[in-house]
Amino acid sequence: MKKQIKISDKALKLINQNQIKPIPKWEFVVKNWGLWLGSIISLLILIIGIGITWFGLVDNIIVPYIWIFITVIFSFLSYLFFEKTKKAYHYKKWQIIIFIIIIGIIIGGILFKTGIANSIDKELENKSTYYRQIVPIKVQTWSNPDSGYLSGTITEIIDDNNFKIQDFNGKTWTINSQDTVIKGRIKIENGQEIKLIGTKKDDSNFTVEEVRPWGGQNQNKMKEN
């Protein structure tokens, strides 16, 4: 084969001459932990993104584009960070991608089902002035009686088929609820926050076809529990 060269001697001489030292262990530890942390944080944001997107699509009518965008971006970031970790090469690329998607959907779905996604959405609304400017406003969506969407708090039960609500703009509506489908575990009683799908009859009367709890179908379950 090739002629033997005293490479080891030359390398050792260079190491000693140039006073080359091993890079401290903590630098590698920080780098490795950083990659894992980046991957996990990205995965968490992705999970929250899926939860809120799910909540948005089911209960909000409007498609929450920004959360879909965030979900896609953090899926990539989670993959990229993980791919740089030392363990990543044991797995095929498609296995990592499928794992991220499945974890995102399962835990994101749990966040939606338990109402946590809704709570996060509300928390973000409370904490940031600009959040509602970016994410479609639920109140606006459900405060459009001309299009058949109304929401508010029940203020008075007139009889079995009629009750009154005060919408989030402070206006009182009389609601006719004959042949109404009630979605979710909700009771028509004073103080309940609800959203309605139906038809506007005039400036103060609304015939409802479907009643849903304001905070999503599952938030009520949580309250009752």
Place this chain on the structure above:
Amino acid sequence: MMIDPKDCTKEDKELVALSLKDSQFFYCLMKRYEEKLINYVGHFTYLPTEDIADIVQESFIKAYQNLNDCDCNLKFSSWLYRIVHNQSVNFIKKHKLSLKININENDDEFMAWLVADTNIEKETITKYFNEDIKTILEKLKPDYKEVLVLKFFEDKDYQEISDILQKPMGTVATLLSRAKIQFKKIYEKTNKN
């Protein structure tokens, strides 16, 4: 400080730990792997001796600098081969060369692998090795060549190849199988022409 030659007989992991305190111990590791690494680089680069020496030397220095990053759960040799492999690939890319495969017909294990499932007689392969067969092997994708060299010339098992090339073990097996398919295809195409 001069080290006792007996210390150089210690296991890789022990020498790594000692090297972090004294570079002289790293010399033992370098001596242990120097020839193997020269052969390894030679097997898949065909580079002149001086270039191979440069690659191995640079790899040793890089390995020493990154000694604290050595994953003790893996074999030290796999970790070192990984560095040499990267260094070689970088060199080849930098100089716009292509990966070669330095093989001869006297390697029984490789010949057996080549003959199995290809319907090509061993005598045919031996007879035309230096003409057609070598040319066909040169045409294989670089990924295939890397795996072939590690499997047949460095005698690495799938786990070690996986650690060196940083590919899942399943992929290593797939690459070997695809290398055979590609070899067979090129051989048949060449024969038709």
